[in-house]
Amino acid sequence: MRMSAVQARLERYLELMKKMKSYEEALGVLYWDMRTGAPRKGLETRAEVVGVLSTELFKLGTSSEMGELLAALSEREAFESLSRVHQRSVTENKKEYDRSKKIPPELYQKYVVLASQAETAWEECKPKSDFETFRPYLEQVVSYQKQFIELWGYEDNKYDTLLDSYEPGMTVKKLDAVFGALREKLVPLVAAIAEKPPLDTSFMRRKVPTERQRAFSEYILKEIGYDFAAGRLDPTTHPFATGLNPGDVRVTTRYIEDDFKNALFSTIHEGGHALYEQNISPELIGTNLCTGTSMGIHESQSRLWENMIGRSRPFWERYYGELQRMTPELGDVALDDFYRAVNEVKASLIRTEADELTYNLHIMVRYELEKLLMNDELQVADLPEAWNAKYKEYLGIEPPNHELGVLQDVHWSGGGFGYFPSYSLGNMYAAQMMAAMREALPSFDADVAAGRFEPIKAWLTDKIYKHGRLLTPSEVIRNVAGAELDPTFLTDYLEKKYKEIYKL
Known part of the structure; x- marks a missing residue:
């Protein structure tokens, strides 16, 4: 691959990354607001907003364009021409892309909405010591986690897949x-x-x-x-x-x-x-x-x-x-x-x-x-x-x-x-x-x-x-x-x- 082509792909990749980080920052502000005083009556609608934005972010990260850019930049000659920062960015993003690509977008959106609703339910149920009201939410969250594990795959223990999400290499x-x-x-x-x-x-x-x-x-x-x-x-x-x-x-x-x-x-x-x-x-x-x-x-x-x-x-x-x-x-x-x-x-x-x-x-x-x-x-x-x-x-x-x-x-x-x-x-x-x-x-x-x-x-x-x-x-x-x-x-x-x- 010619260096001009590599540079063009790298620039487009960095544009996509910046756009994704913008979505992440917006979601971070929404999450912070939900946990520090957002009006209770608006939380259900806010959960839907979080679901939509999270899904758009998910789609960007798993798009065919992102996949093509990661594949091209991962080729040996192209990869070796990248700076250390860009090499590491591509390596980490490809790992996340390969993992996320296994999750259907519609399934992911339903999960994000559920998780946001479950957190709100937890906040309401905790002071009441009401596990039974919270239980259906948690059962659904656990069910989604098990679905994700099956889609991601595992070797020795199903739980290893979740550990690796937070601490790479841990089993x-x-x-x-x-x-x-x-x-x-x-x-x-x-x-x-x-x-x-x-x-x-x-x-x-x-x-x-x-x-x-x-x-x-x-x-x-x-x-x-x-x-x-x-x-x-x-x-x-x-x-x-x-x-x-x-x-x-x-x-x-x-x-x-x-x-x-x-x-x-x-x-x-x-x-x-x-x-x-x-x-x-x-x-x-x-x-x-x-x-x-x-x-x-x-x-x-x-x-x-x-x-x-x-x-x-x-x-x-x-x-x-x-x-x-x-x-x-x-x-x-x-x-x-x-x-x-x-x-x-x-x-x-x-x-x-x-x-x-x-x-x-x-x-x-x-x-x-x-x-x-x-x-x-x-x-x-x-x-x-x-x-x-x-x-x-x-x-x-x-x-x-x-x-x-x-x-x-x-x-x-x-x-x-x-x-x-x-x-x-x-x-x-x-x-x-x-x-x-x-x-x-x-x-x-x-x-x-x-x-x-x-x-x-x-x-x-x-x-x-x-x-x-x-x-x-x-x-x-x-x-x-x-x-x-x-x-x-x-x-x-x-x-x-x-x-x-x-x-x-």
């Missing part, structure tokens, strides 16, 4: 081994802590007005480097971050007056996601590479900032005085007591409120149930009973209602099956990244204790953020740590931290 076999290694180390540690006298954390339930929580949340976001000129903070039912482009990355949180740490750490968590998205290289804007490379790598940043920095002693040596000044309700609480309280280990019902140590057990519950559902070993109608049994087995506690149990997460209503393992993978990536960063930045603790986050953010940007999806998850962790993912970094970090806190 049930690999994940079972990783979770097994975590259980072996963490269960004895949790048991040892359970034998210690419980910490007095009653002051954490003091009522803190929403406005004070909001002010401190905004302050902390600015301190860690979140750019408010390229984002905003809003309340929602289930916190999330939306990256429309590096110049517009929005963060949400949930304020609970008698549980101020919920908003505080949710804000830092979502802020970690946002720092990733705000610092992607400008050269990737308008391409399919202008996003995080995988859910696991994305979660590594939210968990790193929330837990490994945000719950660390150096962090609160710097910011506890500010918290007390802005939140006088904590004026009589000593720093040591506060530090131990935000790192308390206690079996809990809610995943988003779980401590670092038991968090992975919450993920294992969901992982086990998802595998059963997708392999026809569990029916949606039996999900609440199975959920409660798993919580009893893994955490020794049982939900008193569905709001605190099977209805607590939004993910399944939107079809996010295969997503939950990303949280645990994020913890593992984060611990390995932290070890590498501490080695590269000997003044790490001193910088955190002084509120100097510029060196940390610069290092993360150089190693992770700026690359977007240009690097694969394996390439990212090798770029950071010079090795593949190793779960022992997480267990070593947790053992050291919690043995010190609980004096084991």
Whole structure:
């Protein structure tokens, strides 16, 4: 193929990509609006709008023109003439094209509308603990997921296909081994802590007005480097971050007056996601590479900032005085007591409120149930009973209602099956990244204790953020740590931290 022809095809390909990214950005704004205050009466119609736009986006990505362009640009001579960015864009897009082409557009549109309606139904049913009203929506979502798996194909386990959507290359076999290694180390540690006298954390339930929580949340976001000129903070039912482009990355949180740490750490968590998205290289804007490379790598940043920095002693040596000044309700609480309280280990019902140590057990519950559902070993109608049994087995506690149990997460209503393992993978990536960063930045603790986050953010940007999806998850962790993912970094970090806190 002549170079002029290659260039012409590349330009047309980039035009299509830019158009697709425009649709994605519009859909991102619509989704954000639906979850942050859109009028309830308009949500059903909005779901239809989302369905139409999503289908148009889907059609663009699976069009015959896109297929012809990808095929031509994938030919060896043409491919080798492309820049590294364009090669990676074509490779990723072809994988997505081949996968999406197997889904009929009309089936996809019905699914998108259903998923949007299911999320709205979940929001209404959760506070009422009403699983039976929500069940038909979830049954349909699960049915669509199974149809997609059959269309996409699979080798060893049906669930592998869903895992690969969020963490390329991940399989049930690999994940079972990783979770097994975590259980072996963490269960004895949790048991040892359970034998210690419980910490007095009653002051954490003091009522803190929403406005004070909001002010401190905004302050902390600015301190860690979140750019408010390229984002905003809003309340929602289930916190999330939306990256429309590096110049517009929005963060949400949930304020609970008698549980101020919920908003505080949710804000830092979502802020970690946002720092990733705000610092992607400008050269990737308008391409399919202008996003995080995988859910696991994305979660590594939210968990790193929330837990490994945000719950660390150096962090609160710097910011506890500010918290007390802005939140006088904590004026009589000593720093040591506060530090131990935000790192308390206690079996809990809610995943988003779980401590670092038991968090992975919450993920294992969901992982086990998802595998059963997708392999026809569990029916949606039996999900609440199975959920409660798993919580009893893994955490020794049982939900008193569905709001605190099977209805607590939004993910399944939107079809996010295969997503939950990303949280645990994020913890593992984060611990390995932290070890590498501490080695590269000997003044790490001193910088955190002084509120100097510029060196940390610069290092993360150089190693992770700026690359977007240009690097694969394996390439990212090798770029950071010079090795593949190793779960022992997480267990070593947790053992050291919690043995010190609980004096084991």
